[in-house]
């Protein structure tokens with residue numbers, strides 16, 4: 528049986544205030560972020576502005592700054608903050624027993 532959550536590895540494997548990417552076959556790459564307070568968030572790895580790779584951005588608080596034009600994207604909602612408008616799809620993510628899990632169904636939807 529296929530579980531509801533996809534195990535992508537240990538929390539420690541993601542740098543603090545960093546990210547790792549998860550390839551999605553036939554779909555868009557997912558960026559999984561670890562914040563300074565050890566929370567995890569996952570977004571499609573595409574800035575809502577011009578598609579910048581959010582995984583290469585700087586994580587601060589519960590936001591990531593896009594490396595291309597410095598838009599700030601809220602990790603929990605995928606929404607651009609401040610004056611900027613746009614939204615990146617969010618993938619539910621959680622930590623269980625030190626492992627990082629992302630929602631398999633959302634992964635498939637992101638790939639569609």
Ligand code: FES
Nearest residue numbers: 574577579593596
């Ligand atoms: S592409 Fe991300 S801010 Fe422009």
